[in-house]
Amino acid sequence: MRSLARELRALVGPAGIVDEPTRLVAYESDALAMLAETPELVVLPRDTRETAAVMELLSRRGVPVVPRGAGTGLAGGATPVAGGVVLSTARMRDVLELDVADRFARVQAGVVNVDLSSLCQHLGLAYAPDPSSQMACTIGGNVANNSGGPHCFKYGATTRHVLGLVIVQHDGSVLDLAEPELDPLGYDLVGLFVGSEGTLGIATEVTVRLVPAPPVIEVVLVLFRSLDDACEAVSDVIAAGCDPAALEILDKLTIDAVERSVFAAGYPREAEAVLLIELEGRAEDVAAQAREVLAQVERRRPLEVRRGRDPATRKKLWAGRKGAFGAMGRIAPDLYVADAVVPRTKLRELVARTVAICRERGLRLATVFHAGDGNLHPNICYDRRDADEVRRVLEAGHLILSECVAAGGALTGEHGVGLEKLSAMELYFTPADLAAACRMREAWDPHRRLNPGKLIPTHACLEVRSAARNAEAPRP
């Protein structure tokens, strides 16, 4: 590793290498702290050219590479691998192009999500994907995970907003797909790459679509006596054809945590659930939407409804949701943020099951979720020093995923598979599905050096290789 570090330093300069043990600790995991592995080396190239040179060198040396954005991922996608190098995009922070007329931006992968949004704001434009970690997470990381966020309900996840990419491939060659084409020229390589969790290449530049900022935004906060009522209200709103920009729910334990924190939003004690609804559009349209939405939520006899259109009030109404994860630090030292999706008609049923699964295992559950998308985030409180509690948490997480898949849902709505959900992939996919995924992956990275061991169970890929060796030669 020492000679490799020397060669890499020659490519990216001294500031582009981290090899001191005290600094390497910061890279030992992403936000899934329970899966940690201290890397031997971290390299931070500044642009596509340096990334290509780094990847070419690592390819020649046969060194595995773990790409990393801000490390805010929650599924262990950026957990280092033994004998590998972490490639961080943290020094790629330039906005390369901002085209107001054609409504797109081209940025380096390390640009922070919220920085892009802020930059667009005064132009009357917005970058729609807004993961909860948007203050820190990078656009490149969002591409890797196909990240969502509350406004994904209306605008869709990252994949709907990526128009182009520059990708450095496993051998250092550069795939320039940055031009924002209306339709792909040939196969949709960009669409395939988004959400590939760093296993197909390193995105160094991203061209994203910008959307017009809405002229009017109204936030409606509804307090319910039960979580069931809040879930039913969401189903009613969707079934009635209302079209809000966001639909978010917080449960009782989350409310309590928020109220005891600096994010206190003044929720009444008897509230068992909070439903946040954001409406946007022209003033008269927002007023009409509000009438429709309120007609639906009133059917569930809420405790209270609060509304606001001005930025200060909206910020206050969102404060509890935005601060929920921070506030949970008061409940337990560690938080296992699960991520599963269910059909929206089965929200109430599956939320009740997650509560029961955790209760049966003596675990405390705080639930915050993107209700409009059926994207559950059961947050299980634990202490990583308690081995038995960690075991129960993982067991509960796996059971929750099983139940969601059995109900017609999916393993992950926005966090990705990473290392965390590898063992659950076979709940969702057949061996044939996984084999196809492995074959596709090998077209990009034949030696599987890019983020090895993530996203697809390794044994599935080994089976594909074995089958390929035994297969007859392709016809000419």
Next chain:
Amino acid sequence: MSARVTELLTGVLAQERIRHFPGGHGHRAAPEAAPSSLEEAAEVLRLARAERWSVQPLGHGTRLAWLRPRERVDLVLSSRNLRGITSYEPADGTLTALAGTSWAELVAATAGRHHLSPELSEPDATLGGTIAAGLSGFDRLRYGPVRHQVLGLAALHADGTRVKSGGRVVKNVTGYDLHRLWCGSEGTLCFLAEGTLRLYPAPAETAVLRATVASPAEAIGRCHALLRAGVQPLAAVVSAQELAGPAELAVVLAGRPEAVEGEAALVRTHAQPSAELHGADALAARAELCRAGQGALLVLATRPSILNAALGALAKAARALELEPRVSLHPLLATAQVEFPGIQLQDERLLELDEELAGAGLRARWRGLGARTPRPRPAAAAADLMLRLKRSLDPDGLFAGGPP
């Protein structure tokens, strides 16, 4: 070969599932198998693989004229007997159907409650064919391309195994998005079996506002003025009989009555329409606009800010070749559907025009040119990767053709 293919097919399919595909648009005639179940389709694929046939999947053939004919096709595998809606969950806003289900059936099933995107003018187009062709609709400005509507797909690979990607929920990042690769892959990687689409609330009201302006350039300018004023139309269409002549601008608004009325007021200010249609008249006009440009031989795509320049390049090249293009534009998407009234498909000037457009940096897709259809020109690294994907996912080259 055809006789042998037909004979062997009778071993796995009932006679009525086998017929003759007559070809057309430069595509050769071939035996056609139309299995009635996915099991039968898998059997056909296994037979084809064993016999080393080259197979071309087919929906209703709606987009065949846009597809470059394959060099060799031994068997056409049709989805026309794989029809039916597997599930429609109105409260969930999702719909799953077999690949051969027609667009008209899907629209009928969801009518009144949901809007199904892409909005197509070909009711016979199939779900699988639409996805395989990457066919976007009239409503693209608001809802995006077809690849954004697909939540999940099931497909049959060359060895007959069923493979799925995505799912039936509106948000899902489980595994690779192979379904994004299959969208627009023109049947070169797999046989699409079933698809799930996301649905949108049906707009309560539609209005169409029309204006006659001096030129396409002026109409384009008015469209951009609307956008700057905050109007988000379902579509804005400009039609012109000649590039230097007068043009018709039609702005289609759809949504809640309050939203439509608010936007209509802005359109009145910024586009000075001479006519307004509401209710059934507006719906009829919307359907007619959706059909506009159906006779196009050429679709140009560029960026909105340079559409005028692109039309200038088209006009210059067409003038030099003594062609008289008629255009239907979506200025906010920056696409132009171009017709050449009276011009035969064999006319060499069309290929010369393509060269000129490529030289001006414009991207063109042609219809009806058969084997003369100009190939897209992706960068070398992208082309290499596409070939590797083809070889990885269809190692025997069973599905006819390579990357689009």
